[in-house]
Amino acid sequence: xxxxxxxxxxxxxxxxxxxxxxxxxxxxxxxxxxxxxxxxxxxxxxxxxxxxxxxxxxxxxxxxxxxxxxxxxxxxxxxxxxxxxxxxxxxxxxxxxxxxxxxxxxxxxxxxxxxxxxxxxxxxxxxxxxxxxxxxxxxxxxxxxxxxxxxxxxxxxxxxxxxxxxxxxxxxxxxxxxxxxxxxxxxxxxxxxxxxxxxxxxxxxxxxxxxxxxxxxxxxxxxxxxxxxxxxxxxxxxxxxxxxxxxxxxxxxxxxxxxxxxxxxxxxxxxxxxxxxxxxxxxxxxxxxxxxxxxxxx
Amino acid sequence: xxxxxxxxxxxxxxxxxxxxxxxxxxxxxxxxxxxxxxxxxxxxxxxxxxxxxxxxxxxxxxxxxxxxxxxxxxxxxxxxxxxxxxxxxxxxxxxxxxxxxxxxxxxxxxxxxxxxxxxxxxxxxxxxxxxxxxxxxxxxxxxxxxxxxxxxxxxxxxxxxxxxxxxxxxxxxxxxxxxxxxxxxxxxxxxxxxxxxxxxxxxxxxxxxxxxxxxxxxxxxxxxxxxxxxxxxxxxxxxxxxxxxxxxxxxxxxxxxxxxxxxxxxxxxxxxxxxxxxxxxxxxxxxxxxxxxxxxxxxxxxxxxxxxxxxxxxxxxxxxxxxxxxxxxxxxxxxxxxxxxxxxxxxxxxxxxxxxxxxxxxxxxxxxxxxxxxxxxxxxxxxxxxxxxxxxxxxxxxxxxxxxxxxxxxxxxxxxxxxxxx
Numbered sequence: 001x002x003x004x005x006x007x008x009x010x011x012x013x014x015x016x017x018x019x020x021x022x023x024x025x026x027x028x029x030x031x032x033x034x035x036x037x038x039x040x041x042x043x044x045x046x047x048x049x050x051x052x053x054x055x056x057x058x059x060x061x062x063x064x065x066x067x068x069x070x071x072x073x074x075x076x077x078x079x080x081x082x083x084x085x086x087x088x089x090x091x092x093x094x095x096x097x098x099x100x101x102x103x104x105x106x107x108x109x110x111x112x113x114x115x116x117x118x119x120x121x122x123x124x125x126x127x128x129x130x131x132x133x134x135x136x137x138x139x140x141x142x143x144x145x146x147x148x149x150x151x152x153x154x155x156x157x158x159x160x161x162x163x164x165x166x167x168x169x170x171x172x173x174x175x176x177x178x179x180x181x182x183x184x185x186x187x188x189x190x191x192x193x194x195x196x197x198x199x200x201x202x203x204x205x206x207x208x209x210x211x212x213x214x215x216x217x218x219x220x221x222x223x224x225x226x227x228x229x230x231x232x233x234x235x236x237x238x239x240x241x242x243x244x245x246x247x248x249x250x251x252x253x254x255x256x257x258x259x260x261x262x263x264x265x266x267x268x269x270x271x272x273x274x275x276x277x278x279x280x281x282x283x284x285x286x287x288x289x290x291x292x293x294x295x296x297x298x
Numbered sequence: 299x300x301x302x303x304x305x306x307x308x309x310x311x312x313x314x315x316x317x318x319x320x321x322x323x324x325x326x327x328x329x330x331x332x333x334x335x336x337x338x339x340x341x342x343x344x345x346x347x348x349x350x351x352x353x354x355x356x357x358x359x360x361x362x363x364x365x366x367x368x369x370x371x372x373x374x375x376x377x378x379x380x381x382x383x384x385x386x387x388x389x390x391x392x393x394x395x396x397x398x399x400x401x402x403x404x405x406x407x408x409x410x411x412x413x414x415x416x417x418x419x420x421x422x423x424x425x426x427x428x429x430x431x432x433x434x435x436x437x438x439x440x441x442x443x444x445x446x447x448x449x450x451x452x453x454x455x456x457x458x459x460x461x462x463x464x465x466x467x468x469x470x471x472x473x474x475x476x477x478x479x480x481x482x483x484x485x486x487x488x489x490x491x492x493x494x495x496x497x498x499x500x501x502x503x504x505x506x507x508x509x510x511x512x513x514x515x516x517x518x519x520x521x522x523x524x525x526x527x528x529x530x531x532x533x534x535x536x537x538x539x540x541x542x543x544x545x546x547x548x549x550x551x552x553x554x555x556x557x558x559x560x561x562x563x564x565x566x567x568x569x570x571x572x573x574x575x576x577x578x579x580x581x582x583x584x585x586x587x588x589x590x591x592x593x594x595x596x597x598x599x600x601x602x603x604x605x606x607x608x609x610x611x612x613x614x615x616x617x618x619x620x621x622x623x624x625x626x627x628x629x630x631x632x633x634x635x636x637x638x639x640x641x642x643x644x645x646x647x648x649x650x651x652x653x654x655x656x657x658x659x660x661x662x663x664x665x666x667x668x669x670x671x672x673x674x675x676x677x678x679x680x681x682x683x684x685x686x687x688x689x690x691x692x693x694x695x696x697x698x699x700x701x702x703x704x705x706x707x708x709x710x711x712x713x714x715x716x717x718x719x720x
Contacts, residue, residue, distance in 0.1 A: 010405060012405060014392070014394060014397065014404075016398050016400060034435060037431045040427075040431075044423065044427075048422040118395065121393065121435055122393050122395055198323070293396055295395055296313060
C-alpha cells in the first residue's frame with residue numbers, strides 16, 4: 001500500500017503555513033483521555049496538604065457573599081427585591097461570576113504556565129484551557145450545591161424568602177453555564193495568546209477581571225442601573241456598558257431562573273449566546289495561530 | 299522498493315536573538331505591513347549561519363537552514379552535532395513543538411518524542427497517577443496504559459513507591475519512572491533526545507537495552523540524538539551530522555562519527571613556545587585512532603614528544619605517566635639514556651612511544667611528563683595533566699553487557715579454561 005510516488009499516503013504534514021481556523025476535532029477526540037486526566041490532576045492536586053481540603057470551595061463564596069451583603073445591602077442599601085434575601089441574591093451572583101472568572105483567569109496564562117510541558121511534547125494545545133474549564137465546572141457544581149443548600153434553608157426554614165422561587169427558565173441553566181464557559185474560555189485563549197510575546201496584558205487581567213465584576217451586575221440588579229440612568233445619576237455609556245455586557249445578561253439570567261428576580265428576555269439570551277460563540281471562535285483562531293510558534297517567543 | 303516513512307524538505311528555522319521588548323514590536327509591525335501588502339517577510343532574507351562563538355552583525359540567525367533528508371521504515375537514524383548545531387530545534391520541529399519557518403515535513407506515521415523524560419510529572423500525584431498522566435501526554439490512551447501498567451511499574455523498579463507522591467521520590471527514581479513510561483510508547487516513529495544520560499549505571503544499561511529492543515526487535519523507526527558516541531555507534535544504522543544548522547554529513551555511523559570528531563577537539567596537544575634556557579619538552583602530541591584525541595580501545599596509539607636541548611645532556615631521562623580522571627597514574631613509561639649508553643648533544647629531538655596493543659579501558663586520560671638528568675637527579679621539565687585524550691569502546695561488541703565507565707582501568711588479555719567437577 002505504500003507506493004513511494006504517491007503523496008496522498010502521508011499521514012500528516014508539518015509546515016509553517018497557518019490556516020485561519022485549524023481545529024482538528026479528530027485529534028482532540030483522540031486525546032480525550034488526556035483531557036480527563038488533566039481535569040483529574042487539577043481536582044486532586046488543588047487542595048493537597050490543606051486541612052480543610054475541598055471545604056475551601058464553600059468558604060470562598062460564602063464569605064464573599066457575607067461581605068457583599070454587609071457592604072452593598074446593609075451599608076449601601078441596595079434593594080434586591082421584596083421577599084428575596086440579599087444574601088441569596090449575592091450568593092447566586094457570585095456563584096455564577098466565580099465560574100466565569102475562574103475560567104478566564106485559569107486559561108489566560110495557558111501558554112506561560114505550561115511552557116515547560118508545551119516545549120517538550122506535542123498534544124493539541126487547546127486541551128489545556130479546555131481542561132481548566134472542565135475542572136472549574138466541578139468547582140461550579142459544588143458551589144451550586146452550596147447555593148441550593150442555602151436556598152432550601154432560606155425558603156423552608158425562614159420567612160424572609162417568601163417571594164423566592166425558581167422559574168421554568170431553569171431549563172436554560174445548562175445553556176447559561178455553556179455561555180459562561182465559552183466566554184471565559186474565549187477571552188482566556190485570546191489573552192493567553194496575546195501575552196506570549198508581549199506580557200503587558202497580564203497586568204490588566206489581574207485587576208481587570210475584578211473590576212469587570214462591578215460592571216456585570218453581580219451585587220446589584222440590572223433594574224437599579226436602568227433606574228439610575230433614567231434619573232440621570234449615571235452616565236448613559238456606563239448604563240449601556242452594563243446592559244450590553246454579556247456577563248450582565250448571564251448573571252441576571254442566572255438569578256432569574258433560580259430566584260425569580262430580575263428581567264429575562266429571549267432576545268438577551270440569543271444575544272449572549274451569539275457573543276459567547278463569537279468570542280470563543282475568535283479566541284480559538286488566535287490561539288491556533290499562536291500555538292505553532294509561541295515556544296520561540298514566550 | 300524504498301519505504302519512506304518520513305520526508306524532511308527544505309526545513310529552515312529562523313530565530314531572533316536578543317530580548318523581546320519594545321524593539322521587537324517595530325519589526326513585528328513591519329512584518330505585518332509586508333504581509334498586508336501581500337509581500338514576503340523581509341526578515342527571511344537576512345540572517346546568518348548559527349555560529350555560537352562568533353559575533354554576528356544580524357539579529358536574526360538560522361538555527362536550521364535547508365535541511366533535507368528521508369528516513370526509511372525501521373531505520374535508526376542518529377543525529378549528532380555540537381551544542382547549538384540545531385539538533386534540538388530539528389527535533390522540536392519534528393515533534394510539532396514549534397513549527398518551521400520554511401519547508402515541510404511529511405510523515406506516514408505518528409511521531410512521539412522523548413525530548414525530556416518526566417514531562418508533566420506532578421509532584422503531588424502518586425507514581426501510578428503520574429504514569430497515566432504522563433502516558434496520556436505522550437499520546438497513549440488510557441486503555442493502552444492500563445494494559446501496560448504492570449510492565450511499566452516493573453521496568454521502572456519503583457514498585458514499592460508506586461502509590462506515594464512523586465515529590466517524595468529521589469531524582470533517580472523519578473527519571474526511572476519517567477523513562478519507563480516512555481519506553482512503552484508505541485508510535486511508528488520515536489524521537490529520542492539524550493535520555494540515556496540519566497539514572498545510575500544499572501538503569502542506563504536497562505535503558506540502552508530497551509532502546510536496542512525497540513529499534514532492532516520491534517522494527518520501529520527511531521530518530522536518536524545523543525552525545526554518547528558509544529550509544530550512537532551501537533544503536534544507529536545511519537547518521538546525520540549537523541553543523542551550524544546545516545547537514546555536514548549523511549551516511550554510515552562510523553564515517554559520521556569520524557567526521558563529527560574532527561570538529562570536536564578536546565585540549566588535544568601541548569606546546570611550549572617560551573625561551574629555552576634548559577632542556578624542555580616543546581610539544582606533546584598523541585596519535586589516536588580517531589581525530590580529536592579520541593582513541594578506540596585496543597588500537598595502536600603513539601605518544602610523540604618534541605624535546606629541545608640547549609646544551610649537551612649526558613644522561614637524559616624522559617618519562618610519562620598516563621593519569622585517569624582522578625589523576626591516579628595508571629601506567630608509567632620511560633626512556634633513560636644511561637641504560638642505553640647514549641649521550642645527547644645540543645639540538646631538537648623527537649621521541650615517539652608506541653603502544654601496539656593498549657589495554658586502557660574507556661575513559662578520559664591525561665599525561666604527566668618528566669624530563670630529567672638521571673644521574674644528577676636534576677629535573678629539567680615537569681608537565682602535569684596535559685594532552686587530554688579519550689578511550690572509547692566503539693564497535694568492540696560484548697554481547698549481553700554494555701560497556702560502562704569506571705568498571706575498571708584496563709582490560710587484561712586472558713584465556714580461560716573450564717573444567718567440570720565430577
